[in-house]
Amino acid sequence: MRLARCAQGFGRHATGGLGGKIYIVTDGADDDALEPRAGARPQLEARARAEAAYHPNPIEVANSLNRAVHRAVREESGSRRKLLGLHKKFAGPCTATNPIDRCWRCRDDWATDRMRLARCAQGFGRHATGGLGGKIYIVTDGDDDDVLEPRPGTLRWAVIQNEPLWIIFARPMLIKLKEELLVGSNKTIDGRGVQLRIADGAQVTVQYAHNVIIHNIHVNDLIVGKGGRIRDSPQHAGFRTQSDGDGVSVFGSTDVWLDHLSLATCQDGLIDVIDQSTGVTISNCHLTNHNDVMLFGSSDSNPKDEIMQITVAFNHFGRGLVQRMPRCRWGFFHVVNNDYTHWLMYAIGGSKNPTIISQGNRYIAPPNLAAKLITKRLYAEESEWKNWVWHSEGDLMLNDAVFTDSGGPNQRKFEKDDLIPPKPGSLNYNTTKPLTRTNYVLWKAQARSQIMGVGLYNYIDNIIEEPRKIITTKDKDGKDQRYELTKPHSIRCSTDPILKPGNHIEIPKINGSHVLDLWIDVGLSTHLHVEGLGATVVRL
Secondary structure, eight states, X not given: OGGGGOOOGGGTTOOTXXXXXXXXXXXXXXXXXXXXXXXXXXXXXXXXXXXXXXXXXXXXXXXXXXXXXXXXXXXXXHHGGGGTTOOOTTSSSOOOOSHHHHXXXXXXXXXXXXXXXXXXXXXXXXXXXXXXXXXXXXXXXXXXXXXXXXXXXXXXXXHTOSSOEEEEESSOEEEOOSSOEEOOSSEEEEOTTSOEEEESSOOEEEESOEEEEEXXXXXXXXXXXXXXXXXXXXXXXXXXXXXXXXXXXXXXXXEEEEEEEEEEOOSSOSEEEESSOEEEEEESOEEESEEEOEEEOOOTTOGGGGGOEEEEESOEEOTTEEEOSSEEESSEEEEESOEEOOOSSOSEEEESSOEEEEESOEEEOOSOGGGOBOEEEXXXXXXXXXXXXXXXXXXXXXXXXXXXXXXXXXXTOOOGXXXXXXXXXXXXXXXXXXXXXXXXSOTTGGGGGGOOOBTTEEEEOOSSOSSSEEEEEEOTTSOEEEEEEOSOOOEEOXXXXXXXXXXXXXXXXXXXXXXXXXXXXTTOOOOEEEBTTTEEEOOO
């Protein structure tokens, strides 16, 4: 940079890049003026951040999360002594049974101390603080009609600003994205306290960004964007090709935390994490009605994705899911304390020697005998995949679910004794306070004692919580009938349209148990009659 002192004549003030970084051109080609390849500045900076975020001993991160879960369960067990006699699911004080929710959710001051959430991430995305230290920005305009010059007050204007921002919403909103939403670095999208839905438009994209939190929103029915010029910063608008139609796409980004999202029915994947992204946690999410659910690593020909480290924790994989929960390549993936209640093909898949640690999950296999296997190795013979490190520990296998372990000589080899045991998957099954809660998106979170569920719909899980209970109902002739509920079961009811007053569904009787999962419209004050049980469920 001494050269900057040497100019003479009228150009003597030219100092060029004096004081800036030194950038090394590694690619001499210039065959794409609109979308330059890696070697351009954003890609190089993203790669450097990924290398810095990579943890050389990922087992330490997995163990740290497991220790936090143990502490949360111990604290919850101690506090529950004060709650004797409070048996109704939606009555009583706020409860939070996993370490992420215990960090913020039951505090009375959460709405005035929103940035406390930045302390709460666990797993590989634990360093994500989002807009911590920045201004609170309130979205007042739910429109997205100008992707080139977005108006102040819109979500799009907020996410492209250079400064850290903690983004909240003035009122419930349905935001239909005209084109993909490009979320910049040091941003938190915080939907707590309102019903926020991103639907019927283009996807949310975190590309070459770092330090991003997306929390408490619905994402559904997103489609392929047309592309074109889209602003990604106050100084720059670039040409974008068609977006994929994902729910949330994380591309070449680090320190990203996706928490309390409810995702369904997008055109491509619900959550894709690709192209050397690392330091990512996906937690407390509710995923339904989709084929390709989660994709971690998009190419068998990109070994640089070995840097990828992702935590998947406390999520509910619900009705209508087919496969990829997740589908992994190359990296290290910790899948812990999730509730898998539905899949049609398989739950966890992978290729190219990913390391997958499954701990403390509940897996309920589908009735189809050909789909009992949780795991699926793709494009590899057993002679190859038998050396991939895929381990199950403390998982609860129901309805003949099978996890096929593997592991052998491997660059990322470790001993199972190195792992701290997780809380077992049975905590999501036979307790009244599961780690994976049913209220994934906390709509109107001020009314925490009512736990209002997932926005437009309220997901009711395990209405009858006690392992043994006698209920009395009336039969069609008005006579009393007594039922002994011996142990909890779940009967999955898929109804279309959503249940409304006057709808009737038939529920089979399973071993004397009638524990139901139902979807109802929030706010309905109605009696729901269940044929076959003869019961009238009054409080939903």
